[in-house]
Amino acid sequence: MHQEDTLFTALTQTHARIKPYIHHTPVLTSHLLNELAGATLYFKCENFQRMGAFKMRGAVNAIMQLSAEQQRQGVVTHSSGNFAQALALAAQSLGVTAYIVMPSNAPRVKKEAVLAYGGQVIECEPTLSAREQTAQQLVAERGATFIHPSNDLHVILGQGTAALELLTEQPDLTYLFTPVGGGGLVAGTILAAQACGRNCRIVAGEPATMDDAYRSLQAGRIESNAGGDTIADGLKTQLGDINFPLIQRGIDAIILVSEDEIIAAMRLIWERLKIVVEASSAVALAALLKNKASYAGQPVGVILSGGNVDLGKLPF
Template sequence: MKDTIDPAVIPTYDDVVAAHERIKPHIHRTPVLTSSYFNDLVGAELFFKCENFQKAGAFKVRGACNAVFGLSDALAERGVATHSSGNHALSLSYAAGRRGIPCNVVMPRTAPEAKKAAVRGYGGIITECEPSTTSREAVFAEVQERTGAEFVHPYNDPRVVAGQGTCSREFMEQTDGLDMMIAPIGGGGMISGCCLTLSNIAPEVQIIAAEPEQADDAYRSFKAGHIIADDAPVTIADGLKVPLKDLTWHFVSNHVSDILTASEQEIIDAMKLTWQRMKIVMEPSCAVPLATILKNKDKFAGKRVGVIVTGGNVDLDKLPWITG
């Protein structure tokens, strides 16, 4: 599974260390929680890194802040722009607001209203598109041409990957060694950050990605040995609908041990169970790792497993287990 990306654009662990110093004033060092209930249920020791408690409610504020606060004054004056289903949009809006610069975001019209409201609350300017990668990128091209803003890609950006790598760096400092680390995968920004950090400071830790069955292009790419991109998958895990790109594929193809999938019902069940047992709010995309752990208990039995809870931006009026 070889990639052809230019080595010059691949971030290094030094970039992660620099990112951590740059973003410290603007992020939380999020807590790690445990659950005896889940430990007993799985037969493993699970450690949950709660990025749902992060500024802007998601891990993506790490990469967004690294990109925004790494800009020269001349570039920053033009503002920043991106396309995102939600968490990167609101995270970039947050970071831009902290620096006092404009932020334009292209979001699918079907994105959760809670995420749109958060973007606007942080001062972001939304342009809506159809819920497909093709539409998202076409509308974004128009917005960028009009504004001249600096593009901060949601995940296929070395500044963003280095910022996301700070999460697993903290995680390893907060735990006494792990056998595995698992996180959701959509475009692959968080997983790439895990790969970048762990391959340097804890290469013995297996990195596992978790994906919805109904948006399993990363799983199929992993098995095929090349990127397979779905244009408009339909899943409750709205943050995991986008495909891998060349930078994230580099990390996934070289460092990920396995990609596991979960059905829509398994994702909903894991989300509800976490709300019930751990008393924390997680969004559907974040429930995918736990769903795959519960589905594949034998794979995790007896292991110390780090689980990254990537965000908690939920539309409380549309909880997936409430019908009617």
């Protein structure tokens, strides 16, 4: 069996498995954005996914791959972002307990969202070591299984189903853009493109102030962020040892974009597609526009990763 066949089987099985628990999200187009980009764009709207982001796909898949016994003892992660909500809602949908470790200074609205999805919030000191220690404690004491937000093959395969759906509807895409943060979405998207075997190239956008993936690719090893900041707050994470090799082997390019370029792309999406996406989503379109001469006249996909925005803190 060829590698693509194995991959294709793994992804289609993943998709069939998680399908009852996720939305098949729509693909939107815009004449005006096509004109602006000089290409034919297909926007995969994961902002319409359950809990508002693609993370739901990976969370459902990871929980479903556990044994009944493991599921009975619950799952645990540490996150204050979309994966916290995703794991909570996925667990609730599957009748599993989810322990979400969150720093004590996380915004109240983030904690409430996890609680609303039935998750158990476990507070800890706002340091990485406290988060990891608290999570390990839950693993040791309650037998819960730790699920990483991005550096987990089942999570990666789940995230890849967004591209699988898009490439099934639009098999002729020559390029497909995603943002890159922890690397789960872009790694899954690479696997989906390889599985579909049509030579669609994957490009990731990354905030210039949070360029660990770009530097990791250049250095040939995982680099850390120096401590900058970005409006694309979903991307303040870093690659792991499971997704990095997949990205290294399969990515066409990582394009760095400025904060102004992210905000301008976000505004275009809101104004032209009339949809609410978070800044992290706009990073993919910003990267495409920055380098648009390379994609002129071609059919290009863009994964809009999520739509969980604090309307009280918009950059417009």
